[in-house]
Amino acid sequence: MTTTLGMRVLKALAVTLIVVWSLAPIVLGVTTSLSTQREVNEGPSHWFPHHPTTQAYRALIGGTTGEHSGGTVTQRGEFVQSMWVSAELALLSAGLTLVVATMAAYAFGRLRFRFGGFLLALLVGTMVVPIFVVVIALFKLMANAHLIDTKKGLVLVFVATLTPLATWLLYTQVREMPAEPEEAALIDGCRRWQAFVRVVIPQMSSGIAAVAAILALSVWGEFLIPLLLTQTQNAKPVTVLITEYVGKYTTNYPILAAGGVLALIPPALLALALNKRITGMLAGS
Amino acid sequence: MPGRWNREGDRSARETQILGWILVVPAMAAVGALILYPLVKGFQQSIQSGGILFGELPGYVGTRNYRDVLNDPTSRDAMRHTLEYVLLAVSLELVLGIFVAVTLHRVFRGRGFVLAVLILPWALPSVVSGVLWRRVFDPDNGLLNSVLLHLHIINQPQVWLASGRGAIIYITLVHVWGVLPLISLIFLAGLQSVPDEVYSASAVDGAGPWRQFRYITLPLLRPSMAIALTVGTLLAISIFDEIYVLNGTALNTRSILIQVYNTTFVEADFAHGTALAFVLAAVTAVLGGFYALALRRSTV
Amino acid sequence: MTATGTITLESVTKHFPGGVVAVDNLSLEVQPGEFLVLVGPSGCGKTTALRMVAGLEPVTDGQIRINDRVVTRLPPRDRDIAMVFQNYALYAHMTVRNNMAFGLKMARMPKDEIRRRVDEAAVMLGLTELLNRKPRQLSGGQRQRVAMGRAIVREPSAFLMDEPLSNLDAKLRVEMRGEIIRVQRRIAAPTLYVTHDQTEAMTMGDRVAILRDGLLQQLGTPDQVYDRPVNAFVAGFIGSPSMNLLPAGLEADGDGWAISVGGARLAAPKLLEQRRSLRGYLGKPVTLGIRPEDFGTDGGGGEIDVTVSRLESLGSELVAYLAPAGMAADTLLTARLERRASLAEGSATRVTVDVDRLYFFDPDSGAALT
Amino acid sequence: MTATGTITLESVTKHFPGGVVAVDNLSLEVQPGEFLVLVGPSGCGKTTALRMVAGLEPVTDGQIRINDRVVTRLPPRDRDIAMVFQNYALYAHMTVRNNMAFGLKMARMPKDEIRRRVDEAAVMLGLTELLNRKPRQLSGGQRQRVAMGRAIVREPSAFLMDEPLSNLDAKLRVEMRGEIIRVQRRIAAPTLYVTHDQTEAMTMGDRVAILRDGLLQQLGTPDQVYDRPVNAFVAGFIGSPSMNLLPAGLEADGDGWAISVGGARLAAPKLLEQRRSLRGYLGKPVTLGIRPEDFGTDGGGGEIDVTVSRLESLGSELVAYLAPAGMAADTLLTARLERRASLAEGSATRVTVDVDRLYFFDPDSGAALT
């Protein structure tokens, strides 16, 4: 659509605003990660390290050997391993949740079946359940099933906790989707589920991409559930590992910040990758 | 003779029934086993005594725990604070979330980058963002103080989080910073089902960007708004990390969930903890239901 | 005793929530291999009827059979039909080729055969160049042709087409008409075809069904519905421009009958007097129908004095709007005349009417008086 | 010296990504208050042209002016146009009333006035009963009328209409044609109107522009393009059924000319010899054009021996497909004949041709020889 210069300036302004708002504290994180603990302690004059160093990153990846660091000691390989765990958890959980939720959303949105409305309300209603209420029973359940400290177990729990939101989001999209192409598919000889897989899902792909981002990022940032359900490096995501760098007396800011900065990379890549799938209005031109 | 064809059995409708059930089974199973079942257990916990830990015999105590937590003055204060967090955070998130989503809904060069930047606050592990914000708000050496001092906006360092109102506002801002990506993505997802052609038609009808937003985007975002409001309320009502990191369990900023956390994880009093958490969940559920009903008016 | 190649609707009714009765007790049989055209004013229930036959819309009441098999409650896929949707309903995420191939893939047809059929249909529809585009890169007419292609590659047991040519230009439309008929004849699939185009209705249909407010008005061959409409509604609906319907009186005039219409008095042909139902209207008001092409500027028949209100040239012919003398001021007769007819707008003249081709209807019920 | 009420396209070009040139160097002026009909085969660029005028599609090259104001880079809302979209583009979330009122609300018109205008348009369009429905509860034709209503309530500085009547039945279409013209005349807004309907093109347009593959072929009054097409393409495109185009030879014959076509030989009228451009084709092949209505079964003119291949009755007339003797086996002439012409399918007969109305084209370039 043809647009005016004023509009374009406004848009640029809006974009800049979003970038600055999101990025400002992150920049602080980056400078912190490039400082030494000492410079961080020194405060005001040292927001930008006078002597930038990648020491924190090296410590994070390669492990520390120094003594008396009061619990902020890192071990070689640990961080990278946790990043992998996080990535694996995010992708598996988001993927599985998408499958489960898309199916449910379609059923609730398009198929008339008995108790559908009630089930939808029940499902979406569980969104409000605070983890504190279920944590004991959940822990027992997982322990009995030997799922403590396994990625499998975490994925299951994530799927259960994210499915309500994902279903709701996708449900609204199913409702807005024109029915005709799906009907055409039914006439073309599809079973309902085939029409669903081959026509409805591709039709919704941009919405699904946005929901996928929401899900993967939710899992990536999850803390309490993996904290309680994991023990060893086996299934310990990066969010949990990073908290271990907070010691009893001291917090190693650079290492913590470096961990945070590195933990941002996969989500950012994911957003970049999904950008193309998320179609928008063609603007600007 | 109406309905005389029904004897043949309605295969089409029956298939729909069956498929409907098949499609929702996985979702219901996952949620049923891992949320609903523990929820029932949790509810049992909330109407039981705390047990030997608190010098009592285990057993059901009815609504006693609920009465206890509702009568506790600190809980009451925490509820008031939580209400303030929720109102402030949710209204900010709604406005900013729609703003961000609408901006990013337009395809422009570099959108991928902006999208990637947008989600960073959310992707940042909460310990790290807590530590960073602490560096910002630190009363002695904080970034905020040093910037404002430098600009001569203030002439002595401020203890940002000491006073009630101010502290709640700052903490809410930190909260919104972290949650905005999620809310924006919810709206962005909602915008995906808005067909381009209505924008063409409305442009021709003389609607400028603002009024397109007002009359096209906003009404079509209704369903997403219900979701965003619910999620926003959910996150704000259970605000925890931001407060804990920035101001500990200080009374002037204490939220319900800090109270819940203290009760369950510090005091190991799951009976009262879950009771309080159930109160919280009930409030959220009522609000969520209210949003959903208020915004239900179907769009198409 | 199965009748292959039929579509039968038996007392089919459709209520929409909100009290709209879209289709009302419709009974209709598309006979083996027949091409049945469904016409009617906008909103009369044509699309709804088609959708019920396809199984997309639950039937409120009644029964639908395809090839004598009751399909009323069967899912669409078990009905083996192909449908062209009024709004195309293309698969936005598939190329033109895949849009057309989809139904065949679902039928697990071999790849080669699919390719062959799609290519063939693409040639027929002039889509060969566009096979790799996505629907949003097509013009309206191109999309419509893809929708058409998707149906014809299927070779189903029945065709349902909802205004499949409405977005095509006249030339292409003539070609497509031929192609559709050819395909349909070859497959011998019974076809329900909705159109707004008079020419399509008249030339393609073995029979024509006229719907109004969900109610079937008439079902007959094109000539039947044109020449012997059962009521004023059908008479006015079939034929373009529409038949002129005028209040008139039927009077005895000497040894014959005469028709008084406005200031004019037309001598009725003797044949009229043999029509039983007309006799009762002698001396009473009737509605008189005159087709635009039954006017002339020379030759015999009755004569009416008119003022030429407006002339429209269609190139090949002339449409004249004529204000007859002695009738309500805003009455205008539409006449199709030879393009070389020498008339001038505003001038008063006298036109002839072919009195052998007059139609009569009851002024209240609209029923044809035959 | 502003020309109010004009739309001007100056060398407007549109390339789509992927190399499609949808509109190619199009220059066109819709004059004050003029109703200009844009026709052309499916996919020739009509919609694209309209969208560029509306500001919905960026112009690759060229300039667009409305009322002499350059609008090429202005957003749609600053152009004050109303448009009927080919696919309606209704606001799915608004009722019919709000769909129509939207543009007026945007113009901050008083509530009463909005209500009045919408009600008025609804009556005109037969939508009164449907004002509180949502688009998805409407039939195709009803939706199209809403799209129409949305445009006409506006009283804009220019109208753009993209096949606004394609989904309406013949009767309604005739009515709507009149209404559109009335509204347009009243507002005196220049109008670009895309249609596939010959009758609409011929009766509504002050002038007709014919596009082909994005290129303007001819711009002229309906009679001009019908009677004096500039090339074989226009000749074939305008008029329905299409003009018959046949390979023929122009030969000297005694003191005059003759036209040999297939086995027949038609004496050319004297007048032909005065056509400059024709002279050079003496003794050479030409493309001969005969309009279907220029055939007859009696009367004078040239005569051609034919076999009746197929007859189509349109009720009011007869379309005959005739295989001429002495021509390629699949050549079929289309003739529009009196419905009472006594022909039988399969029989051999002789038809007459009005030799005064023959058209000639260069067999290679297709240019008309005048």
Add this chain to the structure above:
Amino acid sequence: GGSSSSSGSSASSESIRGQTITVLVPYVMPQKLLNQFTAETGVNVNYVRTGWDATHNKLIVANTAKTYIADVAEFDWSFTGQFAGAGWVEPLDNLLPAKTLADLKSTDAAFVSGGKTYAACYSNDFRLSMYNKQMFAKAGITSFPATFDELATDIQKLQASGVKYPLQIPMAATEGGITPWYLLTLAMGGQLFDQNLKPVFQTPDSAGYKALQWEADAVKNGWVSPGSVALNDDVALNDFLAGQSAILFATGPGNLPTANDPSQSSIVGKAALGLVPGVDGPGASFGLPEGLSIPVTAKHKAAAAAFINWWEQPKNAIAIYKTQGSLPCGTSTIKQMVATGQLQGGDVLNQELTHVGPLFQAGAPIWYSQFSADAQGLANAAVKGQMSVQDALTQLADKASARTQ
């Protein structure tokens, strides 16, 4: 030490061979040391390092669910009342060799409840002060103040010499922000609770009251920076390390090495430990030791006991100290470290140890955590001036009294 004999408990070492135990502790342990343990006992160790804050949460959840989580688990002194009261941990009295238990006698008082010892100390933490020798020298002060009066004078001297806020006390509403009050209460010669666990801090003449008043005054008088009311202990340490203040009050012994670590500290070589001041002469301090416990849900209790015993051997404890920085607990171990000069600030530490007792004479009560949570909020409100000291302490006492019912 004689490893083979000491690592075997009363259970035969053969029966535990081949077992695998899970150990859950918030500190890193070099694999090399674990390998040695395995070599000695045949027990494999699945060592789980947890986050400091998270450990308690994990244990609470697993124990409430009555589910296995580890064979050897972290046990903070503050857990004692809660965990022992709920019966979540095994008493160690019969599981560890008497000799080991005796060596830990002084520190294990914090882990005793109902006469039984529930954990073996491995991190000998207590509260004392750290100060900046250079600033003291500049202000002309030669020794660290032993009494609160001296402290007051010295603070004024320090201010006069240009240190704006000489004192650093964390007062945020966190566990780290409330310990200074506990410490001050003890140092001022009082107690928080009497023998019957009745609160005794709410009257103006009580040490607890004076202590909180002292903190509030420190804010008011500008001894500490105004931001102290929102200051957590780790930030307080950082600020001290950055050379922003002269005295860090109520810190742990493990922080001296940190102050001398050039990668973290700007005051390398300038920091020294100081005894907790008192009313007249050094005051009392209290220990916040961490120990190793065996949950009742443990699968291999004998092997777990063997591991704890192994850890407590001086040789191993010192090796672990070198990687973790947590001060060992065994009397013999400390002696050995002081003797060999492996302990920074050893003499002051040794002296302070003589003043250290448990915060609760009879072991931490079951409701300690609740009390602490209440205290954090109320004390914080008092130092901020949002509540009077009297009101805050009255409320706190009321709550505490209600709990003891």
